[in-house]
Amino acid sequence: MNKSRKAGDKSKKPTKKQKVYPSRPVRLLRSFSFLLLIVLIGLTILLVHYKNVFNTVGGTTKPSMPISSSSTTAPTTTTSTAPINPNGPFAVGLSVMNFTENRLIYPPHTSTGNPEPRVIVTYIRYPAVGSPGAGDNQGAKPEHIKGGYPLVVFAPGYDLVPNDYAHLLRTWARAGYVVAGVVFPLTNPNTPGGPYENDIVNQPYDISFVIQSLLKINSTPSNLLYNLINPSEIAVAGHSDGAETAMAITYDTCCSDSLIKAAIIMSGQELNLGSGSYYVPSPVPLLAVQGMEDEINPPVFTNQLYQEDPGTKYLLELLNAGHYSPYTTQTQAESVVGQVTTDFLNAYLKQQTAQISEMATAGEVPNVASFTQSS
Secondary structure: OOOOOOOOOOOOOOOOOOOOOOOOOHHOOOOHHHHHHHHHHHHOOOHHHHHHHHHHHHHOOOOOOOOOOOOOOOOOOOOOOOOOOOOOOOOEEEEEEEEEHHHHHHHHOOOOOOOOEEEEEEHHHHHEOOOOOOOOEOOOOEEOOOEEEEEEEEOOOOOOOHHHHHHHHHHHHOOOOOOEEEEEEOOOOOOOOOHHHHHHHHHHHHHHHHHHHHHHHHHOOOOOOOOOEEEEEEEEOOOOOOHHHHHHHHHEEOOOOOEEEEEEEEOOOOOOOOOHHHHHOOOOOOOEEEEOOOOOOOOOHHHHHHHHOOOOOOEEEEEEOOOHHHHOOOOOOHHHHHHHHHHHHHHHOOOOOOOOHOOOHHHOOOOOHHHHOOO
């Protein structure tokens, strides 16, 4: 007999659900995705590690903390440079130039026995690139500054040349000046036929010619000294006959040069080299230097020019010094001359007025030097 099922009963026993397995390609794709995830996690861990390493030892990543001054990491380089002190000290370069005038020299003071052009050999010392040293560096690269350096043209004494004063001239160049030492063609020790002192009457014109020649090369881009000179700041200095030359070109109406802004007269005097007279209107500042034991140019001559100069003036007296050694030999007196003359140039060419009091201090040395300034 057939028995009927209770309500809700299934008409037959349900069959067990069959498990469906993915195909082989699908299984491979899932395995690859899992492996890729593992690799990415590993790479992330490595990147975090190396980032910390870079932050520790100075890699290219910006440090998370400042590096101390004792770090071995190379400092960051910049394109800016420290400003140059116009007072130095500088290395000293040297250039030797010949400037040929239109005037002639005649026998017996020519090498050929015939008239020859008047050639002015000029030793030019200037601030150069490099560390300051004791000597000159011929042809060294100039150390340029904005506006250029003041120019000092130096006239040596009779039978002398600029290199006899090399230490003093180098002192000025090291302090930030272009210094042109002139070899006068007929009063230097190598003059054919011997030095001829009467040619001093031509020397003020030689100085003016050298100044003009230097300003010309200062405007010549191909020249080593291009743009090195400040043409509005020019002084002359001289010793003995060279001092008399410097006096004439600065203060004598016969041959004064208006480009000159200051003068250093060392063991000199007022000579009448032409039809003019001393002093020009509004004379420029004067520093007179005199050895009190000088028998070649006695102190009376320097005292005269100092007293007669109506302008701004200073007098440095070297108490136990003669005619040559305070300018040509490295003595205590020469050291005082170097410091006082540099202070004077700084005051009146570089407009560093504080150097006036420095000049007075440097010029007062017991048993060596005494300094006087106009009221």
